[in-house]
Amino acid sequence: MEFTLLFLAVTIVLLAAWYGTRTLALALFAATLVACIATYLHHASAVLNLSF
């Protein structure tokens, strides 16, 4: 679900960059990039079931 929301956020950022103000696009971009990094850190900190 979180990845669906991230793709939705990216689509909104792209639409804001094309139609909206530059400030709005930059703010939405920053929020989306932070959300991506937070999602990555959440997954990277999960327990790995390694086979070795």
Added chain:
Amino acid sequence: MTAALALTLNALGLYAIALVLTVAFAAQLILHELPCPLCLLQRIQFALLAVGPVLNVRFGPRPSHYALSLFVAAAGAAFAMRQVLLHIMPGDPGYGSALLGYHYYTWAFIGFAVAIVALAAMLSFDGQFAGDKPPVTASAFARTAVWLVIALSALNVVATLLECGFAACPDDPAGYELLRVVVL
């Protein structure tokens, strides 16, 4: 480099991003290679990479627009490298099938590395930033590139919703969760 040439190169960059997203889609739909969570995150970074070129096409080339794409390319390269390292042990078959000898996440790392070099190269041409220029009118070539990337990003919203449903995405997806819920 003139601003007009820079905008053409930005549009070409958007077409390159659209190509990457299309190949990922083709692998998913034709080869039934369902993307894992880390694979989806790398796909999201490729789509987010387009924000800089879209802003350049809309408002004219600025160093800050290239900087946005550099941040995304660095994050995408880190995410891809994480997945490469997860499968670095000898004997590990890797995730999914290989394309031309490399897995998709290895290609993703190469793609983000190429993007970083290309962005640095673009930033080194000061001529495109010279003078106070009025907002440029985007060419049909550039407008098509922008809409192609937006459409592919929107398609990924639908595809990811079908794959993951309304729960967390499985680490090793075997089918489309939302379709399974609807059918059963």
